[in-house]
Amino acid sequence: MFDYETLRFIAWVIIGLILIGFAITDGFDMGVSALLPILGRSDKERRIMINSVAPHWDGNQVWLITAGGAIFAVWPLVYAVSFSGFYIAMILALAALWLRPVGFDYRSKIDSPAWRATCDNALCLGGLIPSVIFGVAFGNLLQGIPFELNEFLMTSYKGSFFGLLNPFALLCGLVSLSMILTQGATWLLMKTRGYLHHRASNFAQVSALATTLLFVLSGIWAYNLDGYVITSQLATDAAANPLNKEVSTVAHGLFTNFNQNPILWLIPALAAIAPAITAISARNKKDGTAFLMSSLTAASIILTAGIALFPVIIPSSLNPSQSLTIWDATSSEKTLGIVTVVSLIMVPTILGYTLWCYRKMFGRLDEQYIEKNNSSLY
Template identity: 80%
Template sequence: MIDYETLRLIAWAVIGLLLIGFAITDGLDMGVTALLPIIGKTENDRRIMINSVAPHWDGNQVWLVTAGGALFAVWPLAYAVSFSGFYAAMLLALAALWLRPLGFDYRSKIDKPQWRNTCDIALCLGGILPTVIFGVAFGNLLQGIPFELDEFLITSYKGSFFELLNPFALLCGLISLSMILTQGTTWLQMKTTETLHQRVCTFSQVLALVTSILFMLAGIWAYNLNGYVINSTIVTDAASNPLNKSVSVVAHGLFRNFQQYHVLWAIPAIAAIAPVLTALSARSKRDGTAFLMSSLTVTCIILTAGITLFPFIIPSSLEPSHSLTVWDSTSSEKTLGIVIAISLVMVPIILGYTLWCYRKMFGRLDTQYIENNKTSLY
C-alpha cells in the first residue's frame, strides 16, 4: 500500500507529465496554426500546414482536458485559487481555443479568399493567445499570487487582471510562445517539401535561438526574485490544511532547490542547450532530430518551472503562510489513490494511441497531394 506522502509526490509528477504531454503534442498544433499568415505564402502552403496537423489536433487536446480534470481532482484548492485569480485570463484562453475548431472545420466550407483569410486569422489567434497566457500564468506563479484563505479555506484574490501582465510574466509568455512556435516549425520540417520546407527550416533556426536567449534572460532575472521557504515542520502524511504552516520570503531565493541539489542544474542547462541543437539540426536538414530536440526543450523548460516551485503549487505573495504546497493542498488519500490508479491505466493508453496515430499517418505533404485531394482535405 502506497503511503499518503508518496501518493502526493506521484500526483505532482502525473500533473507535470500531463502538462508536458499537452505542450509537446498540442503545442505543435498551436505552433503551426500561429504561423499560418507568416509562413503560408500561398493557399496551397497554408493548406499543407493545416493538413499537417489535421489528423491529430483534436485528439491532442485530450492532454489538456485530462490535465484540467486531474488538477481539479488532485489539487482542488489550487483549482479554486487559479480560477479565482486567473479567471479573466482563462476565459480569454478558452475563447481563443474555441477559434480552433471553427477555423479547422469551416475554413473549406466557403470557397472565398476573404472567408479563408478570416479562418486563418482565427487559427492564428487560437495558437498564439493560449500559448502566451499559459506562459504568463507560470511567470506569475513563480513570483507568487496575491491571495489569502479564511478559516474555512475560502479563497480571496486581491489582485487584478492587469497586474498579471507584469514584465517578468510577459517575458515568460514570450518564452512559451517562441518554444511552441519552434515546436510547430520542427514538426513542419518533417511534413513539408521543397520551398516551404526551406522556409520552415529557416524559421526553426531563428525561433530556436530566440527561445534559448529568452530562457537564459529569464534565468538571470529570476535569480534576483524572492523565493518562498517553509519554516515550520510539515507532516507530509497529514490531512490537507494550508493554514497549518509558517512560510517566509527569502531574497534571491527562487532557485533554492537547485542550490540544495546541484545535479538539478542539468535540467535548465539542457533547456538552454537543446534549442541550439534544434537550430543546428534544422540547418543541416536533420528534421527528425530537430523535432526531438525541440520536444526536449519543451520538457526541460516545464521541468525547470516545476522544480523551481516545488514543493509549492501556488505561493501567496499576500500571505506567504497561506501558500499552497504539495503537502497540504491535495485531495484525500483515497481520492489520490483512485486518481493515480486511473492514471496508470489511462496515460499509457493515451500515449500509446497517440504514438500509433502519428506513426500510421506520418508522411510529407506537397502541392500535388493537396490538388489530388482538395475536396476531402481541410
C-alpha cells in the same frame, strides 16, 4: 499501495507529465496555426500546414482538458485559486481555443478567399494567444499570487488582470511563445517539402535561438526573485490544511532547490542547450532530431519551473504561510489512490495509442497531394 506522502508526490509528477504532454503535442499544432500567416505564402501552402496537423489537433487538445480535470481532482484548492485569480486570462485563452475548431472545420466550406483568410486569422489567434497566456501564468506563479485564505479555506484574490501583465510574466510569455513556435516549425520540417520546408527550417533556427536567449534572460531575472521555503515542521502524511504551516520568503531564493541539489541544474542547462541543438539540426536537415530537441526543450522548461517552485504549487505573495503546496492542497488519500491507479493504466494506453496514430498518419505533404485529395482535406 502507497502511503499518503508518496501519493501526493506521484500526483505532482502526474500533473507535470500531463502539462509536458500538452506542451509537446498541442504545442506543435498551436505553433503551426500561429505560423500560418508567416510561412504560408499561398492558399495551398496554408492548406498543407493545416492538414499536417489535421489528424491530431483535436486529440492533442485533450491533454489540456485532462490537465484541468486532474488539477480539479487532486488539487481542488489549486483549481479554486487559479481559476479565480486567472479568470479573465483563462477566458481569453479558452475563447482563442474556441476559434480553432471553427477555423479547421469550416475553412473549406466556402470557396472564398476572404472567408479562408478569416479562418486563417482565427487559427493564428487560436495558437498565438494561449501560447502567451500560459507562459504569463507560469511567470506569475514564480513570483507569487496575491491571494489569501480565510478560516474556512475560502479564497480571496486581491490582484487584477492587468496586474498579471507585469514585465517578468510577459517575458515568460515570450519564452512560451518562442518555444511553441519552434515546436510548430520543427513539426513542419517533418511534414513538408520544397519552399515551405525551407522557410520552416529558417524560422525554426531563428525561433530556437530566440528561445535560448529568452530563457536565459528569464533565468537571470528569476535569480533575483524571492523563493518560498517551508520553515515549520510539516507532517507530510497529515490531513490537507494549508493553514497549518509557516512559510518564509528568501531573497534571491527561487533557485534554492537547484542549489541544494546541484545535479538538478542539468535540467535548466538542457532547456538552454536543447534549442541550440534544435537550430543546428534544422540547419543540417536533421528534421526528426530538430523536433525531438524542440520537444525536449518544452519538457525541460516546464520541469525547471516545477522544480523551482517545489513543493509549493501556488505561492501567496500576500501571506506566504498560506501558500498551497503538494502536501497541504491535495485531495484525500483515497482520491489520490484512485487517480494513481487510473493514471498508471490510462496514461501508457493513451501514449501508446497516440504514438500509433502518429506513426500511421506520418508522411510529407505537398501541393500535389492537396490537389489530388482536394475534396476530402481541410
